[in-house]
Amino acid sequence: xxxxxxxxxxLDVSYVARKFSVARYLPACVVERILLWLPPLKTSYITGVRxxxxxxxxxxxxxxxxxxxxxxxxxxxxxxxxxxxxRLAEKLGAEIVGLGAMTSVVGxxxxxxxxxxxxxxxxxxxYTVATALEGTRKAAELMGIDLxxxxxxxxxxxxxxxxxxxxxxxxxxxxxxxxARNEQKLEHLARRIxxxxxxxxxxxxxxxxxLRGADVVLTVTSAAEAVIEPEDLKPGAVVCDVAxxxxxxRRVAEERDDVLVIEGGVVEVPGEVDFHxxxxxPPGLAYACMAETMILALExxxxxxxxxxxxxxxxxxxxGRLARKHGxxxxxxxxxxxxxxxxxxxxVRRRAEEKAARR
Numbered sequence: 001x002x003x004x005x006x007x008x009x010x011l012d013v014s015y016v017a018r019k020f021s022v023a024r025y026l027p028a029c030v031v032e033r034i035l036l037w038l039p040p041l042k043t044s045y046i047t048g049v050r051x052x053x054x055x056x057x058x059x060x061x062x063x064x065x066x067x068x069x070x071x072x073x074x075x076x077x078x079x080x081x082x083x084x085x086x087r088l089a090e091k092l093g094a095e096i097v098g099l100g101a102m103t104s105v106v107g108x109x110x111x112x113x114x115x116x117x118x119x120x121x122x123x124x125x126x127y128t129v130a131t132a133l134e135g136t137r138k139a140a141e142l143m144g145i146d147l148x149x150x151x152x153x154x155x156x157x158x159x160x161x162x163x164x165x166x167x168x169x170x171x172x173x174x175x176x177x178x179x180a181r182n183e184q185k186l187e188h189l190a191r192r193i194x195x196x197x198x199x200x201x202x203x204x205x206x207x208x209x210x211l212r213g214a215d216v217v218l219t220v221t222s223a224a225e226a227v228i229e230p231e232d233l234k235p236g237a238v239v240c241d242v243a244x245x246x247x248x249x250r251r252v253a254e255e256r257d258d259v260l261v262i263e264g265g266v267v268e269v270p271g272e273v274d275f276h277x278x279x280x281x282p283p284g285l286a287y288a289c290m291a292e293t294m295i296l297a298l299e300x301x302x303x304x305x306x307x308x309x310x311x312x313x314x315x316x317x318x319x320g321r322l323a324r325k326h327g328x329x330x331x332x333x334x335x336x337x338x339x340x341x342x343x344x345x346x347x348v349r350r351r352a353e354e355k356a357a358r359r
């Protein structure tokens with residue numbers, strides 16, 4: 001059996017309070033100062049991951065920095081903390097380690113971390129892409145949206161996940177808008193997609209403007225706070241939020257019953273898995289990035305699989321194939337950590353059609 005580890009971190013100080021109740025009574029700035037002094041922690045031991053071809057077990061390792069700290073502290077300091085967490089994984093006996101949430105985007109997206117460890121590293125981004133696209137296609141179908149005619153927007157398009165999502169979506173969505181802050185990178189990606197697919201690709205740095213007419217949105221920025229609000233979306237829009245922390249404000253769920261927001265990258269893990277840790281999901285479900293690490297351990301692919309910011313379509317296809325082989329699958333559609341029934345989606349679609357008819 002090959003064992004794995006997966007590095008997580010508190011998205012904000014409220015996550016710290018789940019582990020240390022005293023944090024509830026302290027100002028956020030104080031909690032974050034305390035985190036600077038905490039070493040990486042073994043959070044739990046994962047058991048029961050079994051496929052028809054083998055089994056694996058592993059550890060959750062916590063890197064005690066919040067998302068805000070990950071993007072505001074000096075890059076070297078953050079990378080050093082993540083490398084410390086990776087070395088703890090090595091000491092425990094892991095043979096491959098995955099990077100979760102913001103640990104996968106700091107610096108060069110895992111390359112430097114891999115150079116400082118004696119075990120392979122993966123960000124999990126390839127399987128995250130595969131599941132996000134599968135969920136987006138399913139949600140669009142249930143909302144009556146034909147991707148070949150839809151105005152589709154990829155937010156965070158120049159990042160590792162966003163770029164390969166855009167390249168794959170361009171094969172199915174001839175009308176595609178790419179949104180990111182770096183105009184030079186946007187133009188380079190757009191030219192590449194046009195050359196590969198001939199799609200009608202536009203670029204924009206103006207998020208609100210791009211969202212206004214979008215039928216389908218796939219969003220995967222590395223922002224520490226939500227970037228999409230209720231007023232940004234048209235009735236009937238489908239939004240796949242792959243980012244952690246979330247790109248879509250919770251206000252969208254509270255105020256827009258005519259918009260469908262789904263989570264990207266939540267999968268069912270084969271076997272009777274016990275994480276011995278509460279992610280806020282029902283038993284047996286995990287993020288796709290974590291699942292990628294498990295899949296590679298099950299397959300015995302102890303190698304740096306997904307690193308850096310240049311994911312390939314071939315990587316996405318390969319990890320999708322391995323996932324199917326070992327029995328991993330998309331965990332239906334979920335929105336803000338809750339399952340979406342087809343009846344619920346049908347109700348969203350009806351309200352969107354009613355609002356469109358009144359316009």
